[in-house]
Amino acid sequence: MVNPVLLIAVPLGLAFSLPIFGLISKRLEKYLPVIAMLFNLSLSVYLVPRVLTHPIIVYIGGWAPPFGIDLFVGPVGIFFSVIIALVGLLVSIYAMDYIKEGDTGKYHVLFLLLLTGAQGVVLTGDIFNLFVFYEILCISSYALVGYLRDRDGLESAIKYLVQGSIGTGLVLTGIAFIYGLYGTLNMADIARQINSIKPAANFITLALIITGLGVEAAIFPMNAWLPDAHSSAPSSISAILSGIAIEIGVYAIARVIFTIFGATDILSFVALVGIITLLVGEMSALKQNNIKRMLAYSSTGQIGLIVFAFAIATSYGIEAGLFQILNHSLSKALLFLAAGYMIYRTGSMEISSFEGMGKRMPLTSLGFTIGAFSLIGLPPFAGFASKFLIVKAALTKGGGLYTCLIALALVATVIEGAYFFRVVQVLYFRGSNENVTRQEAPVVALVPFFVLAVLIIAIGIYPGPVMHVLNSATSEFVHRIAYIQGVLR
Amino acid sequence: MSFLNANTYYIAAFGLIFIGLYIVMAKKNLVKVVIGLSFVDSGINLLLISIGYIKGGTAPIFSRPGISPLKMVDPIPQALVLTAIVIGVAVLALALSLVVKLYQQYGTLDIRKIRGLKW
Numbered sequence: 001m002v003n004p005v006l007l008i009a010v011p012l013g014l015a016f017s018l019p020i021f022g023l024i025s026k027r028l029e030k031y032l033p034v035i036a037m038l039f040n041l042s043l044s045v046y047l048v049p050r051v052l053t054h055p056i057i058v059y060i061g062g063w064a065p066p067f068g069i070d071l072f073v074g075p076v077g078i079f080f081s082v083i084i085a086l087v088g089l090l091v092s093i094y095a096m097d098y099i100k101e102g103d104t105g106k107y108h109v110l111f112l113l114l115l116t117g118a119q120g121v122v123l124t125g126d127i128f129n130l131f132v133f134y135e136i137l138c139i140s141s142y143a144l145v146g147y148l149r150d151r152d153g154l155e156s157a158i159k160y161l162v163q164g165s166i167g168t169g170l171v172l173t174g175i176a177f178i179y180g181l182y183g184t185l186n187m188a189d190i191a192r193q194i195n196s197i198k199p200a201a202n203f204i205t206l207a208l209i210i211t212g213l214g215v216e217a218a219i220f221p222m223n224a225w226l227p228d229a230h231s232s233a234p235s236s237i238s239a240i241l242s243g244i245a246i247e248i249g250v251y252a253i254a255r256v257i258f259t260i261f262g263a264t265d266i267l268s269f270v271a272l273v274g275i276i277t278l279l280v281g282e283m284s285a286l287k288q289n290n291i292k293r294m295l296a297y298s299s300t301g302q303i304g305l306i307v308f309a310f311a312i313a314t315s316y317g318i319e320a321g322l323f324q325i326l327n328h329s330l331s332k333a334l335l336f337l338a339a340g341y342m343i344y345r346t347g348s349m350e351i352s353s354f355e356g357m358g359k360r361m362p363l364t365s366l367g368f369t370i371g372a373f374s375l376i377g378l379p380p381f382a383g384f385a386s387k388f389l390i391v392k393a394a395l396t397k398g399g400g401l402y403t404c405l406i407a408l409a410l411v412a413t414v415i416e417g418a419y420f421f422r423v424v425q426v427l428y429f430r431g432s433n434e435n436v437t438r439q440e441a442p443v444v445a446l447v448p449f450f451v452l453a454v455l456i457i458a459i460g461i462y463p464g465p466v467m468h469v470l471n472s473a474t475s476e477f478v479h480r481i482a483y484i485q486g487v488l489r
Numbered sequence: 490m491s492f493l494n495a496n497t498y499y500i501a502a503f504g505l506i507f508i509g510l511y512i513v514m515a516k517k518n519l520v521k522v523v524i525g526l527s528f529v530d531s532g533i534n535l536l537l538i539s540i541g542y543i544k545g546g547t548a549p550i551f552s553r554p555g556i557s558p559l560k561m562v563d564p565i566p567q568a569l570v571l572t573a574i575v576i577g578v579a580v581l582a583l584a585l586s587l588v589v590k591l592y593q594q595y596g597t598l599d600i601r602k603i604r605g606l607k608w
Binding site for chain 2: 132150154162165173176
């Protein structure tokens with residue numbers, strides 16, 4: 001039996017030993033993230049069937065919870081772990097050729113640390129440990145946003161840093177309250193005692209933690225950093241930030257609301273905030289002329305939709321939310337990666353400069369189009385299934401509020417369609433068709449496009465195996481008593 | 490007055506946090522904003538420490554006979570604060586290095602003049 005702690009230890013160890021490998025050969029550095037993520041992906045996939053039958057709980061240092069830190073490798077953890085490893089692997093393959101400027105060694109160290117933080121957040125069972133991994137994720141993403149050291153990158157990095165550290169400060173204050181109230185940091189142990197304290201104290205703690213985590217998840221009033229940071233970072237980092245980092249924020253919020261606090265009474269408010277985020281994001285995306293800002297605003301919108309799906313809180317809703325996370329990770333990674341090479345070839349981020357790209361870079365354009373169609377929710381791509389599930393979940397839940405909100409979500413989908421179709425139109429149907437030389441992206445970049453596109457279509461046509469994992473993951477969120485008993489047996 | 494006496498540390502901690510938040514929101518100089526972040530950090534650390542603090546308490550080690558467990562300070566918040574301080578130092582160092590780079594690019598630290606990006 002392989003110990004799941006290796007999912008965190010291997011990327012962390014390789015991150016810090018990377019400069020030593022760099023001393024041997026500079027060319028070795030860029031292969032190490034690929035090796036680490038290949039290992040993580042194979043271990044995660046290997047663990048999936050075992051975790052589905054029985055969650056694995058690892059005691060760090062042999063101390064049983066609630067005294068020691070535990071890793072809870074349940075269906076949710078392994079689901080996110082597979083996504084992180086998969087997207088991380090594809091982006092690191094892409095970055096082998098894409099990242100040429102600057103101190104590439106530092107880029108790869110920070111990239112591995114970012115993925116380590118993400119892995120840690122989804123696997124840990126201890127709330128302070130979650131905070132530490134979350135900070136690892138945040139600090140490395142601040143540094144990576146400013147990696148190119150140009151004006152825009154530095155400005156957005158400092159904005160992101162100030163807002164992010166206030167957010168994590170609020171989380172830490174919430175954790176201090178939790179420790180003061182319950183005298184424990186283990187999530188299951190807190191969840192067990194959560195009803196022993198009067199609701200007002202719990203509410204303040206919950207509000208602090210959700211607000212803090214909401215900064216990283218870019219939920220509406222706290223999303224000001226996202227369009228700047230995602231558009232100024234190198235495209236490979238934008239793909240990771242959009243495809244992984246913000247989803248980790250949503251995961252942490254879901255874990256806090258469902259498992260730790262079991263707070264079902266605030267969910268209609270969360271649903272409302274989710275839909276506001278969705279509408280604000282999509283409407284801001286509509287008026288952008290810069291492709292990366294447009295994709296960044298679209299990420300805000302998608303996060304709103306995911307938060308709304310989670311806030312439905314029936315098992316349909318949570319399942320749909322998790323499915324949408326999968327779809328958004330794959331599609332948005334594909335979109336940012338494809339846009340990255342289109343920007344590289346044209347030297348401009350303006351959408352109008354991409355005229356004739358369908359002829360110049362046919363495969364990259366095809367990848368972009370598949371990602372865009374999946375995000376809009378056209379069949380037969382994965383986005384259709386996830387959006388369909390969200391609509392179904394909201395209508396099954398019933399009630400005036402959820403029916404109105406899902407109607408607004410569908411309006412937002414139309415807006416989303418409007419701006420994505422505009423880009424696709426520019427790619428294929430604008431500009432002259434003569435004198436176009438093919439300048440396709442290099443093969444190492446085409447591999448991630450191909451894998452992501454195939455996955456999006458395969459999941460869209462045959463969602464069976466994914467739904468099997470999602471079912472178990474949903475029941476981990478819904479049945480918090482089982483989670484508590486699993487950890488504190 | 491008994492409320493003040495019993496909650497001195499908490500009041501000081503939240504005072505620091507709110508002073509820090511005020512500095513971050515109101516000051517126009519980037520270095521001052523970073524100092525504000527440091528205030529917030531210190532406030533949170535003080536809050537964490539005061540949760541486990543006992544007046545006149547000792548370290549939780551049975552070093553000599555006759556120490557009552559009730560007089561021992563809870564060590565976990567101190568471990569948390571140690572971690573939080575390290576994280577805070579990392580964030581501040583990164584923030585200051587970004588500020589240095591920004592100054593080289595823009596020639597100013599005034600956030601009203603550093604405005605390349607808009608909605």
